[in-house]
Amino acid sequence: MARVSESNIQEELDQIVELLRKKSAGASRDEIGTSFTATHGSSIPPRTLQRRLERLIVEGRVRLTGGGKSTAYIAVDEGHDAPSEAPARELSAQGVRLRALVQRKLEEREPVGYDRDWLFDYEPGRTWYLSQG
Numbered sequence: 001m002a003r004v005s006e007s008n009i010q011e012e013l014d015q016i017v018e019l020l021r022k023k024s025a026g027a028s029r030d031e032i033g034t035s036f037t038a039t040h041g042s043s044i045p046p047r048t049l050q051r052r053l054e055r056l057i058v059e060g061r062v063r064l065t066g067g068g069k070s071t072a073y074i075a076v077d078e079g080h081d082a083p084s085e086a087p088a089r090e091l092s093a094q095g096v097r098l099r100a101l102v103q104r105k106l107e108e109r110e111p112v113g114y115d116r117d118w119l120f121d122y123e124p125g126r127t128w129y130l131s132q133g
Contacts, residue, residue, distance in 0.1 A: 009052070012044065012052055013052055013055065013056055013059075013061070015036065015039075015040060016032060016036065016049075016052055016053070016056065016062075017056065017061055017062065017075050019032060019035050019036060019039065020032070020062060020073055020074060020075035021075045023035075024074075025072070025074075026065060026072030026073055026074035027072060027073060028071060028072060028073075029046070029049060029050065029053065029071070029073070032049065032053070032073060033046065033049050036049075053073055056073075057073075060076060061075070061076055062074065062075055062076060063076055
């Protein structure tokens with residue numbers, strides 16, 4: 001299957017947000033898919049739509065309400081419901097560095113691994129991963 005470019009994904013994300021802005025009470029995933037097809041003449045597969053909506057939630061552009069069959073997605077008004085960037089309290093210098101690291105995009109993060117010998121040396125009931133103290 002061909003990869004979709006990031007610019008095409010961004011375009012779809014923007015189109016989904018615009019559809020949700022027209023529905024002030026929000027819309028279910030099925031309603032969003034149906035509206036997208038009617039408006040743009042092309043459909044988004046259900047799993048792809050789910051991933052797009054999850055990304056919009058993470059980006060703070062859409063919020064989720066309800067649960068189960070009553071789940072609705074609502075566009076966040078810019079400047080009103082958007083998550084605050086200010087921390088609840090002042091962070092130490094190390095806290096600021098750590099926050100900057102975890103807020104980086106996954107592609108920008110340095111891959112890390114683990115010591116396989118340390119992992120495989122574990123013996124249940126005889127050794128511990130964490131110190132006992």
